[in-house]
Amino acid sequence: MSGICITRGSGQTIINYRPVVRDFLNFRFTDGEVSLAQLRAVDVTDFVQKAISRLNMRRAKIITTALRSFLSYVRFRGDITSDLAAAVPIVANWSLSSIPRAIGRDEVTRLLASIDRDTPVGCRDYAMILALARLGLRSSEVVSLELDDIDWVAGQIRVRGKNGQRNDLPLPADVGEAISDYLPKARPRNADRRVFLRDKAPIRGSKGPSGLGSIIRRSLKRAGIESPTKGTHQFRHGLASEMLRGGASLGEIGEVLGHRHLQTTAIYAKVDLDALRTLALPWPGEAQ
Known part of the structure; x- marks a missing residue:
């Protein structure tokens, strides 16, 4: 130059x-x-x-x-x-042009198995990652969980979503067991009402989702897993993809993920071509 x-x-x-x-x-x-x-x-x-x-x-x-x-x-x-x-060509910003990158079910299993749950940090990390994978939560929703958000009797968990939206979701048994294992055994004694607390001073709930992102990156590296991304959203995308392949409708997936608009969920139809074909309208004149 x-x-x-x-x-x-x-x-x-x-x-x-x-x-x-x-x-x-x-x-x-x-x-x-x-x-x-x-x-x-x-x-x-x-x-x-x-x-x-x-x-x-x-x-x-x-x-x-x-x-x-x-x-x-x-x-x-x-x-x-x-x-x-x-x-210079124009880069078209087509709606739904990209397919979410999701971590596979086998990789999630390997990742969870690699965590040492006998340590306080491992006990916490296991519960947080399991919540991401089984409930499809955003990282901000995991770190903002409070003790009062869990209804142990009803088996429900209240999630604080975007724009102050709150969703009551069924609490999977394995997630409930992981959290109940963490609370008495590994969670520091603290007046903070957040479920998951930092392991280093100052002991408190995380101020943002970046801490959970660091946990994911460290855990993936330790497990030797080459995931599509290093962030937390891959678990959310993975759950949606599994639900789609299991026959769930886009509406059901959107309800679990807390989507307010169907178009936000519609991108997952591109993940599974067989499921996508079921959404296609018949060609005019095609035999019924």
Whole structure:
């Protein structure tokens, strides 16, 4: 990129755009001299197709926006005469375009089996991860659970969802056993009403879901599991996928996951093609 200086735009914009421009020029000119006058539309489309093939929608849009801005800028400077910015493909933000990445049932079993439940930390981590996997809870819903949210007599658990929404869910027996094992044996004595407390001072409930995310990453690494992601949502997606394959309707899945709109749940229909076919309308004129 010798002789080319990108100085327009805010500091953060320059930080985001500079690597994209560098990669584009390296792609076109490799280690040779950069000659912007030699750029052609095919150079632009080939780079974009290669660059965004394995990226999520947000990152792909950053790349196309950065490239379009750069090409407009160098045309304004007179380095190129063609409107190559128009050759940058548009990244379509199709609704339901991505399939949730879910951890498999066998991996969940391996992960839970790898936790040492004889230690206070292991006892807590096992109960938290089991709640993620069996109830499909968000990480924020797990860390915000309070002692009064569990109705041991009715076998229910009250979950605080998004926007203050509260859902009463059946408490699976194994989750109830894991929590009841943790409370008297491993939970520190503390006035905090949160179910799950930190193991280090200050002893209290977690202020956010990041702590649970760290627990998941450490547990996956210890178990030697290469999961699709390192976050907590893979358990939520895994439960939804299993329910779908087990014959549950999208409405039933949405009720368990606390979705307010069916469209939010509809993305899981893409996980199982056999289930997806049952949702397809017959082709006009097709024999019934």
